Amino acid sequence: MPTxxxxxxxxxxxxxxxxxxxxxxxRKHATYWGAAxxxxxxxTVFGVLRAYVLIALWRARPGLGGYDVTDAVTFCFxxxxxxxxxxxxxxxxxxTQRIRTGDIALDLVRPAPLIFWSLSEDLGRAGYLFLARSLxxxxxxxxxxxxxxxxxxxxxxxxxVSFALGVVISFGxxxxxxxxxxxxxxxxxxxxxxxxxxxxxxxxMLPLTIFPGRLGTLARALPWSAMVQVPADVFLGKAGIPGxxxxxxxxxxxxxxxxxxxTRAARRKVVVDGG
Amino acid sequence: MRVYLLxxxxxxxxxARYPASFTLMTIGGCxxxxxxxxxxxxxxxxTTTLGGFDLPEVMFLYGSxxxxxxxxxxxxxxxxxxxxxxxxxxxxxxxxxxxxTFVQVAADRFTPHRAGRALQAAVVLAVALARLDVPATRxxxxxxxxxxxxxxxxxxxxxxxxxxxxxxxxxxVANAFTYGGATLTQYPLSVYGADLVxxxxxxxxxxxxxxxxxxxxxxxxxxxxxxYWLRFLSPAAAAALALVAVYAWRSGVRRYRSTGS
Numbered sequence: 001m002p003t004x005x006x007x008x009x010x011x012x013x014x015x016x017x018x019x020x021x022x023x024x025x026x027r028k029h030a031t032y033w034g035a036a037x038x039x040x041x042x043x044t045v046f047g048v049l050r051a052y053v054l055i056a057l058w059r060a061r062p063g064l065g066g067y068d069v070t071d072a073v074t075f076c077f078x079x080x081x082x083x084x085x086x087x088x089x090x091x092x093x094x095x096t097q098r099i100r101t102g103d104i105a106l107d108l109v110r111p112a113p114l115i116f117w118s119l120s121e122d123l124g125r126a127g128y129l130f131l132a133r134s135l136x137x138x139x140x141x142x143x144x145x146x147x148x149x150x151x152x153x154x155x156x157x158x159x160x161v162s163f164a165l166g167v168v169i170s171f172g173x174x175x176x177x178x179x180x181x182x183x184x185x186x187x188x189x190x191x192x193x194x195x196x197x198x199x200x201x202x203x204x205m206l207p208l209t210i211f212p213g214r215l216g217t218l219a220r221a222l223p224w225s226a227m228v229q230v231p232a233d234v235f236l237g238k239a240g241i242p243g244x245x246x247x248x249x250x251x252x253x254x255x256x257x258x259x260x261x262x263t264r265a266a267r268r269k270v271v272v273d274g275g
Numbered sequence: 276m277r278v279y280l281l282x283x284x285x286x287x288x289x290x291a292r293y294p295a296s297f298t299l300m301t302i303g304g305c306x307x308x309x310x311x312x313x314x315x316x317x318x319x320x321x322t323t324t325l326g327g328f329d330l331p332e333v334m335f336l337y338g339s340x341x342x343x344x345x346x347x348x349x350x351x352x353x354x355x356x357x358x359x360x361x362x363x364x365x366x367x368x369x370x371x372x373x374x375x376t377f378v379q380v381a382a383d384r385f386t387p388h389r390a391g392r393a394l395q396a397a398v399v400l401a402v403a404l405a406r407l408d409v410p411a412t413r414x415x416x417x418x419x420x421x422x423x424x425x426x427x428x429x430x431x432x433x434x435x436x437x438x439x440x441x442x443x444x445x446x447x448v449a450n451a452f453t454y455g456g457a458t459l460t461q462y463p464l465s466v467y468g469a470d471l472v473x474x475x476x477x478x479x480x481x482x483x484x485x486x487x488x489x490x491x492x493x494x495x496x497x498x499x500x501x502x503y504w505l506r507f508l509s510p511a512a513a514a515a516l517a518l519v520a521v522y523a524w525r526s527g528v529r530r531y532r533s534t535g536s
Contacts, residue, residue, distance in 0.1 A: 032444075034444035035444065035447065038442075038444075038446070038447035038448045039447050041447070041448055041451055042447050042448065042450050042451040042455070045451040045455045046451070046454075046455060046458065048471075049455065049458050049459055049467075052462075052466050052467045052468065052471070053318075053325075053462055053466055055466070056325050056326045056462075056465075056466035057318055057321065057322060057325060060322040060323075060324065060325065061321055061322050064321055186295075186296050186299075188296060188299070188300060188303075189296065189299035189300065189303060192299070192300065192303030192304070192306075192307060193303065195307060196303070196306050196307050196310060199310065200310050200313065205310065205314045206314055206317055206318070210317065210321050211317060212317065212320045212321075
């Protein structure tokens with residue numbers, strides 16, 4: 001009994017630690033509200049430009065990819081709203097900097113696993129950016145063009161889960177990219193590669209539903225679609241909820257597991273380098 | 276001018292010290308810019324015209340705008356780092372040197388790998404022109420519009436930089452106009468709302484980067500029915516905006532208060 005009790009204590013201790021880290025992540029980003037406001041403004045402007053292009057395309061081809069014009073506009077502003085929380089353009093993790101300075105050695109010996117530590121902070125960041133950078137573009141899009149909202153109340157909780165899973169998948173991918181620097185030495189090359197893959201295959205540039213043939217099939221199966229396209233489709237009611245959430249959960253598990261493996265490998269790598 | 280060339284040459288040599296990284300970044304820039312072409316390709320996989328223009332015409336508009344923007348970005352895009360200089364206090368150092376501040380900010384950390392994007396845009400423009408078959412009586416406008424476009428884009432970079440004297444904490448706002456302008460001009464302006472097009476014709480003259488002169492090159496009627504003579508106004512619009520940008524930059528510098536040491 002005492003062992004179980006101790007383990008329970010330790011676990012609840014972890015939980016409160018992670019909860020605190022989420023709070024810190026939130027507060028850290030809330031400090032830079034000016035930057036977030038500027039980001040929201042830029043996301044909104046680009047949303048308007050993208051919306052016009054999509055409207056022109058859907059006027060020429062109504063019903064393309066299973067969307068009508070309003071769906072396409074909604075898709076556009078939703079995906080613009082994901083840029084902040086899902087950190088679609090990459091980065092957002094401090095470990096990149098810490099690997100370069102060597103501080104990562106400290107992080108690796110902390111009593112909480114690095115991956116969950118970073119994930120907690122990142123969830124806090126995403127929570128703040130959802131308020132600061134997701135709501136404004138959506139509201140402006142709704143006012144300027146009109147967007148559709150789910151008619152079925154059951155979609156809202158499913159969308160909340162799908163959105164959260166999207167953030168976790170985004171974190172999983174960025175964590176792997178960040179740790180890759182342990183082996184690649186230079187972060188810029190892989191950052192550009194990640195940016196290209198994420199913006200193109202997530203659905204941020206165009207809905208993946210209109211990608212032709214095999215390219216489309218491939219794009220819809222990759223993890224990036226689970227970051228942006230799938231939560232948008234859940235919102236629009238274009239995807240079966242259990243299937244969409246299952247797909248996201250699968251990618252989240254795969255990326256986090258890969259991240260955990262890389263962390264173990266990195267720990268050995270750091271020891272070798274640090275001597 | 277001579278100082279500017281000297282400075283960018285110095286930074287180019289610095290970048291060449293890391294050839295692997297330099298090559299990767301150049302290719303990366305090319306590929307990242309190539310995504311825009313992929314997007315246009317996917318759009319035209321689903322439709323034959325966008326806003327009344329077909330694929331080679333859109334490629335022409337994309338290539339000419341991309342070339343103007345990326346050359347301006349290559350040469351002067353670092354002007355948007357001004358807020359970092361203000362925050363770090365390095366702007367003070369620039370003020371006491373006997374060279375213009377704009378030249379110094381633009382040349383600082385000059386990134387030659389951005390040439391990859393200019394190259395990519397030039398290739399797209401060349402491919403589009405090969406398919407368009409423009410006669411020489413209209414083709415003369417192409418170099419005029421590219422040069423005017425470079426001046427207009429540079430002026431917008433400078434205006435964005437000047438705005439950062441006021442908005443030190445929010446340099447991203449300027450991106451909405453610089454990169455936003457680049458995105459806007461990639462597509463025929465006929466896809467955008469009429470009010471937005473009037474705005475970028477008469478207020479912020481983005482329509483003169485490629486749209487109005489492009490209509491002349493393509494020999495097309497203006498879908499929005501704006502006057503015909505606007506097509507020849509690109510150099511004038513570029514000169515006017517450049518004057519505004521110079522004035523804005525100077526008043527920004529005049530307004531600057533050092534944070535002290």
